[in-house]
Amino acid sequence: MLAVRDSRDRVAFAELFDHFAPRLKGFIMRSGTGSGQAEEIVQDVMLTVWRKADQFDPERAQVSAWIYQIARNRQIDVIRKENRPMPEELGEDPSAEPEASQILAVDQEVGQLKQALTRLKPDQRDIIEKAYMGELTHQEISAQTGLPLGTIKSRIRLGLERLRHELKDMR
Numbered sequence: 001m002l003a004v005r006d007s008r009d010r011v012a013f014a015e016l017f018d019h020f021a022p023r024l025k026g027f028i029m030r031s032g033t034g035s036g037q038a039e040e041i042v043q044d045v046m047l048t049v050w051r052k053a054d055q056f057d058p059e060r061a062q063v064s065a066w067i068y069q070i071a072r073n074r075q076i077d078v079i080r081k082e083n084r085p086m087p088e089e090l091g092e093d094p095s096a097e098p099e100a101s102q103i104l105a106v107d108q109e110v111g112q113l114k115q116a117l118t119r120l121k122p123d124q125r126d127i128i129e130k131a132y133m134g135e136l137t138h139q140e141i142s143a144q145t146g147l148p149l150g151t152i153k154s155r156i157r158l159g160l161e162r163l164r165h166e167l168k169d170m171r
Helices: 001-007 010-029 035-051 063-082 100-118 124-131 138-145 149-170
Strands: none
Touching: 001 010, 010 035, 010 063, 010 149, 035 063, 063 149, 100 124, 100 149, 124 149, 138 149
């Protein structure tokens, strides 16, 4: 790992990959993930190991602990993304024209939501937009912004609480 971290040694990385990939796949599959998805997670994990090798500190953790933590976090991200609620099926005929009152009500709700979003702190609004409109996982937002995962989660939680407060009369 030190050769990968210090000199971007591809041979050393290949050895790391050969050693950890099958173990990671087994670790991930034991928690109920299918073989194909486990392989994708392993690929993502090892790519992260390559990209973030400079962040490895042997004083803080062993190589295996560091890599398994990355795998665990990635697996959690995948599970969370899969468990996002899907929009409900439309119960009405899509070819039917909506009534003017329905269109007006939706427009008003959209306007209220936009106003509530503008009243959020810019850092909270940006993170919420990335998570819900950009459909990024917390990990992807963290990688994109360079902010710690805990900060991302806190900003989302605080922003959503503020939105709930702002929009409580809409129900």
